[in-house]
Amino acid sequence: MSKRTKFGLLGKDISYSFSRKYFSEKFEKLGLADLTYSNLDIPEIEEFPFLLYHREDEYQGINVTIPYKESVMRYLHEIDEDAKKIGAVNTIKVTNDNKLFGYNTDFYGFQKSIEPFIKNHHKKALILGTGGASKAIAYALKKMNIAYKFVSRSKAEDKFTYEMLNQQIFEEYTVIINSTPVGTFPNVNESPNIPFEFITEKHLLFDLIYNPEQSKFLKEGLKRGAAIKNGYEMLELQAEKSWEIWNS
Template identity: 55%
Template sequence: MLKKCFGLLGRNIHYSFSKGYFTEKFNTENLVGCSYENFDIQDINEFPEMIKINPDLVGLNVTIPYKETVIPFLDELSENAAEIEAVNVIKITNEGKLKGYNSDYYGFKKALEPLLQLHHKKALILGTGGASKGVAFALKELNIQYTFVSRKASENAIGYDQIDAAIFNNYHIIINSTPLGTSPNTAEFPPIPYQFFTQKHIAFDLIYNPAETKFLKKAKEKGAVIKNGLEMLVFQAEKAWEIWNE
């Protein structure tokens, strides 16, 4: 029987959504011979050896902190992944070639779209890591202007200390793409002035565990529409499955 192994590449990923999701999918859909494993490596330079000793591997999801650093190890990138400069899906061909894709942007776009109203024209993206790049790409496709927010202001981002009432009045979508608030560090949250959230705002957190982060709680208290990252994850996982089976 043909064995097909899939997995998640990341660091400290015992909490991962993907393994549980795909294992259940394989059982429910009776996909015999398919398995899903966590590949928890401490350094991206361990990646080639990991590929070599797992000849049954046909597809990988990629999570923090390797969405960008894995790129030099790949043979090819899809058009979207090349533009986004971040990869969260790898397809391994029969010839052993590695091609990188990005399904994060697709998952985020599908999860955000139902919440959008006419006044949602501008977004703040908190964080500038690999996940933020997929978010920015999706916003561009939705014709929503965006600005990155980072600890230090730069050419490409404003600093957290620059966010005030005027900015909140201008930007009605606030997206947390940082890991701040992820379990077990649930007391953490991005340092923004939450008092300026209103009913006109959407607070979207890419985190899914806990279901309601401090960021979402504090925004909800001011009447904002909130959404966590679970639906986005499901959408991007199904897109990954589609890519692996093309």
């Protein structure tokens, strides 16, 4: 069997990709000139098997991003327990017998990144958005014994809608996590529609967005004395965890 030299990021409209730059620079630093990392940009998840057809033995690992973290799961041979519980995969390892194993390293990256900022009064969190990344965040919060509620545009028994958010909720929920893409470059003047006037110095705002470095969401929190953190370190940590999985 030829040596596996390829890695990639599976997603849609991912020219901005953090992963390609990160891993290409990593391979260069480690002197691994034979390894490549490319964007596997496909319009529909149904193209995924054809993308790999006759090429499985070239790939060692694949990262998965929006919008395929959930839909890719049907194409995998095995899924790690954490990823199963989360219901989303962001890392695929291709085994020597060309089986696809799915993992989730997002929850690990998020947990390690937010933990140093958690204070005793941070007992409850609001998760803005309900996509694949939000599931990993919920899983990490559960592990940290922080209660959480999703905030969504549509009504549901177990969720808040944006319209429901008020001062009382903000006094109770002092960690607010943006898992939506709202505010990502180039739309830097946008932010999730929350009542920022109820943010205080007791709040911690975490944004999965890292471009711009300070999103409007984070700037509004900073203005009111809240602790803030963007998603760059989370991405680095989840990427390193992926690398560990691919090489184990």
